Amino acid sequence: MLKINKKYDLSPAQLIVSFYIIAVIVSTCLLSLPITTQPGVQWSFVDVLFTAVSAVSVTGLTVVSTADTFSTPGTFILLFILQFGGIGIMTLGTFFWLIIGKKIGLRERRLIRTDQNQSNLSGLVSLMKQILVIILLIELVGTIILGTYFYYLDYFPTWQESYLQGLFASVSATTNAGFDITGSSLIPFAKDYFVQIINIILLTLGAIGFPVLIELKDFIKNKRSYGTQFTLYTKLTTITFFSLMVFGTLVILLFEANHFFEGKSWHESFFYAFFQSATTRNGGLATMDVSLFSTSTLLALCFLMFIGASPSSVGGGIRTTTLAVILLLVFSFAKGQKSIKVFKREIHEEDIRKSVVVSFLAVMICFIALVILNYVENFSLMEIMFEVSSAFGTTGLSMGITPELSTVGKLVIISLMFIGRIGILSFIFVFHQEKQELNYHYPKERLIVG
């Protein structure tokens, strides 16, 4: 790895993208193995590729039914790919370096940094170790709770199947992969609020961002005290994350009150709305067929999927901090302030520029994908818009059109999932490296805008 690195002098962003491409190729090969599928199942190359990208990017959009296609060994291979994609190739890479006892140099640290978008280089190696421990611990606890619950409530006949389902559900939820081996997502659990709450907790722990988890762990261990030690990032992303979750729940309740929720009890309506709001952050699991929602609700869900999860998490989209920075920019502009002040801190100019560039390019990319898909497919605008938002946000919800997409359509969705996962910034820096500006200036001239 180092040799290739030195020889061709790839930038961190180029290396990250290369690794993701390699992960997709390896996953495609693994999924093509005869033991992966059930006897008699034949699937096309583009479907295998689609499933590989969907799994590596932990999106969860599926062109084939996981329950009907995968054998038991295939299910474990899929689990492995989800785990690999969810925790991030770089985390595993770090772990690998640690295992073989190699001290990690600056170049490898920078590599990891671009993947998890961390600004601070120090402590990254220790961070990566903590990520692995925390995620595996969360998944283990999730597996035990869900498996035991499934067995004692007779959801599945044997304890083996209960714990296998529990393991798959726990990994799929924690990595926000959204794959299911029930064949119908969490719809069988539409009235089991306990399973839903456990899933929401697991989804949230995966999507809220690793740095938040680490800071929370340190806080619980009394290493930090609130207000003085939580970083600006943690405060902003957590507030945005939960605000969006509450906003989503309220909007769904409002728009569906006289529609899907008509005649349903308050707790049934609330749990449908709450679970759906939580799962659009990035999870992609569903307790209902989303195409039953009204257009207004679907548009709101598109917005939530487009925003996506927190940075440095398993999720995609433009990320919560990007939205927060843009919103703060608008407010500070309206108040006539030249800098963004929040929590007694100022946001760096560079981060504002990044947020703007990311948002603008995201809108452009999704809009172009929307236009192309409308040209090549025969589905309604709403179905296509939902699919595009879901792929870019690596959410994995669908109104049901995924298996019927044409090959061009599948390739467009594959590209969106890929870009959504590696993030737009990495995508830019593949072509142009971050570099120092040449020290020259022209006179400034005012413009008329807006």
Next chain:
Amino acid sequence: MLKINKKYDLSPAQLIVSFYIIAVIVSTCLLSLPITTQPGVQWSFVDVLFTAVSAVSVTGLTVVSTADTFSTPGTFILLFILQFGGIGIMTLGTFFWLIIGKKIGLRERRLIRTDQNQSNLSGLVSLMKQILVIILLIELVGTIILGTYFYYLDYFPTWQESYLQGLFASVSATTNAGFDITGSSLIPFAKDYFVQIINIILLTLGAIGFPVLIELKDFIKNKRSYGTQFTLYTKLTTITFFSLMVFGTLVILLFEANHFFEGKSWHESFFYAFFQSATTRNGGLATMDVSLFSTSTLLALCFLMFIGASPSSVGGGIRTTTLAVILLLVFSFAKGQKSIKVFKREIHEEDIRKSVVVSFLAVMICFIALVILNYVENFSLMEIMFEVSSAFGTTGLSMGITPELSTVGKLVIISLMFIGRIGILSFIFVFHQEKQELNYHYPKERLIVG
């Protein structure tokens, strides 16, 4: 005016908005007069209000057929409102001050400046005089050409009707109002390329921005030489304006080649595409029923309408310079430059911030309108999205749903036309004035974005 001004100390933005509100009220009263409508025509208050806002904002969306509703005096009243709206209340206001011989003070100049978004205060009074002269001159030439042409080609039986139609067409095109008294826009002229070219020229002169016209006039008079004297604004807006026009033409030709243009000659296809691209900038006239286009084309038209015309023109939308600044920001970011360099000038930080805020709020406002309209109306997502873009861009094209909107739907579209016309910046500064920042700073802290 001055007294009210001093007494209540309204900001320029607040005054502009107040004046537009007064213009809407006066127009609503004028349109409610019995002489305005043909005998026997009854229309509801919300329809009169809708028509008034549509005319003052020179949008051209209509809930009633202008040809079937308006009497001949009513047609002249409508023309007067279009003229008033198109040239801008402030231009007429300046003219009024000039006529009564009052020297214009700084406060009035600032007032005008906000309306036309001019950064440079000096020479504004002279600019306003020039605007009026130029626009009236363009309209006069347009009337003579179109009226004479209509008469000699027997489009209309008498010379009176020919010149009335010529006058209405010329004013409607130059102010980009998009109203028509033919009852079917320019569809009767779908194969008359001469009328279309004259209309495209008039539309463009109205939508390209007054400062560009002034600089062009000075250039023709040899007062300026190219490159050294054209302002950055003129270069940027002109390039963006015509690039979008070419882009629109190509996109329509591409998407409709196997659809609407199938079996049509190359010149027919070209003129349909070219006219439609030009008219989405802001004109709102149509040589065909736009609902015949495919979804991909309609989405592209939505994008063009959302961008709209140049600032300081008769048009709406986020404006061409806003798009240009955002695009330049993305390119300079990708190249690793901290400032935006273009034409050997740097773009001011403040203008970048304005562009970002305008774009973001515009997307938000249109998205919220889209969600509300989908909730209250029963039309397809595409029809509603088209209507929203058209209203915000004050373009006035429609897939035909305008007359059938509910009262709530009409009020949403009225709000969009109003905001589209006064511009988002004025709208912000109504609530918060531009002010100097207090001179304190917090430590900067880095974030993880995108």
